[in-house]
Structures are given as structure tokens and as C-alpha cells.
Amino acid sequence: DAGVIQSPRHEVTEMGQEVTLRCKPISGHDYLFWYRQTMMRGLELLIYFNNNVPIDDSGMPEDRFSAKMPNASFSTLKIQPSEPRDSAVYFCASSTRQGYSIGNQPQHFGDGTRLSIL
Amino acid sequence: ILNVEQSPQSLHVQEGDSTNFTCSFPSSNFYALHWYRWETAKSPEALFVMTLNGDEKKKGRISATLNTKEGYSYLYIKGSQPEDSATYLCALGGGADGLTFGKGTHLIIQP
Numbered sequence: 326d327a328g329v330i331q332s333p334r335h336e337v338t339e340m341g342q343e344v345t346l347r348c349k350p351i352s353g354h355d356y357l358f359w360y361r362q363t364m365m366r367g368l369e370l371l372i373y374f375n376n377n378v379p380i381d382d383s384g385m386p387e388d389r390f391s392a393k394m395p396n397a398s399f400s401t402l403k404i405q406p407s408e409p410r411d412s413a414v415y416f417c418a419s420s421t422r423q424g425y426s427i428g429n430q431p432q433h434f435g436d437g438t439r440l441s442i443l
Numbered sequence: 444i445l446n447v448e449q450s451p452q453s454l455h456v457q458e459g460d461s462t463n464f465t466c467s468f469p470s471s472n473f474y475a476l477h478w479y480r481w482e483t484a485k486s487p488e489a490l491f492v493m494t495l496n497g498d499e500k501k502k503g504r505i506s507a508t509l510n511t512k513e514g515y516s517y518l519y520i521k522g523s524q525p526e527d528s529a530t531y532l533c534a535l536g537g538g539a540d541g542l543t544f545g546k547g548t549h550l551i552i553q554p
Contacts, residue, residue: 328486329486358541358542360541360544367544367545367546367547368487368532368534368544369544370540370541370542370543373540373541381540381541384541416486416487426474426475426536427536427540428474428475428536428537428540428542429474429475429492429494429536430492430536431477431489431492432477432489432542433489434479434486434487434488435486436485436486437486
């Protein structure tokens with residue numbers, strides 16, 4: 326079975342450019358999460374969706390960050406304009422409730438996008 | 444803001460030895476505790492999800508315990524092997540939220 330698919334795996338771009346990260350969740354999963362991994366702060370939740378609807382975006386650091394989920398099989402995280410401090414590994418994860426609360430269901434992570442802003 | 448603490452930050456263990464490390468979390472409003480293994484250049488992989496005080500879970504040589512009253516979980520690895528080298532993350536799950544992760548314990552198994 327295909328897992329969570331993220332693209333690109335690596336992105337290097339110059340400060341001020343727009344960056345778009347993409348995620349395809351596992352088919353049938355109705356929750357999608359975006360996380361950011363940095364040395365200083367570890368793995369932080371940025372935003373999550375349930376049935377394509379954003380539920381909590383309180384972790385999104387600034388207005389420069391935006392995320393969309395136009396359908397059940399695709400989500401994007403966009404940074405515009407990008408800054409060097411946005412350099413990090415960005416993970417997408419998906420999960421499903423299976424009748425329980427989402428908090429006690431394991432999340433399935435993609436391989437991440439390593440973003441470097443010069 | 445939930446505070447999830449893991450200790451130690453890093454750990455070197457001889458192959459064949461057993462080891463354990465800790466995840467501490469606020470005991471109030473507890474819902475679920477997750478453990479993930481994260482190998483370099485790969486994605487975090489779920490090991491266990493525990494919800495009940497006194498829960499014990501096992502997968503091969505790896506096991507975990509949970510004490511929700513005092514707010515901690517232990518992860519044990521018996522007879523460490525080189526393939527156990529990874530960062531082990533614990534995370535708190537809420538009733539309707541994403542996960543709040545600790546910063547992980549980086550485990551290195553030395554042959």
C-alpha cells in the first residue's frame with residue numbers, strides 16, 4: 326500500500342521566493358497534518374485538516390504560511406515570501422479515527438521535504 | 444501549551460545491552476501517549492499508542508509502560524541491536540487535536 330507521499334523531497338530556493346510543498350495522504354484517511362521539524366523546537370504541528378476542512382491552524386507561524394486541501398487526496402503548504410528562518414524539514418502525516426478519537430490513533434508520516442532558504 | 448519532556452537527549456548503548464528512556468508529560472487532561480521511532484533519512488514510524496494508566500505494550504524487543512497519574516512513560520529496548528539506532532519520539536494526543544511531540548531521545552547502538 327502506498328504511504329503518505331510528499332514532494333519535493335528537497336527544495337533549495339532564494340529568500341523571497343514562493344515555496345509550495347505537496348502531500349498526498351493515505352487513501353481513506355480523513356485527517357491530514359502538517360508538521361515542521363527544527364533543531365531548536367523539534368517537531369511542531371502547523372495545521373491539520375479533517376475531511377478537507379482546516380480545523381486548527383494555530384501553529385502556523387505567520388501570515389506568510391498558508392495551507393489548503395482542495396480534495397481528499399491532496400494538500401499544499403505554501404510559504405510566500407520565504408525567509409531563511411523557514412529552513413526546516415516539513416512533514417505531512419495522515420490518520421483516520423476508525424470510530425475513536427483522533428488523538429489515540431497513530432499517524433502515518435511522509436518522508437518529509439527538506440527546505441533550505443538561502 | 445502542553446510540555447512533553449524526553450530524557451536523556453542522547454544515549455550511547457553497547458550492542459546487546461538493554462536500555463530505557465523516559466517521556467514526561469502533564470498528568471492532568473491526559474488522553475493518549477504515542478511513541479514513534481524515527482530513523483535517519485526516513486519518516487517517523489508509529490510504535491505504540493497507549494491510553495490507560497498501567498498500559499504496557501510490546502513489539503518484539505521493544506516495550507513501553509504508561510503511568511498517567513504521575514505523568515510518565517518508559518520505553519524499553521531489550522538486547523539492543525544496531526538497527527535500533529534511531530530517534531525515539533513520544534507525543535501527547537488530545538481528544539480532537541494533532542500531536543504534541545517531545546524533542547526525542549537519540550539512541551546510538553555501538554557494536
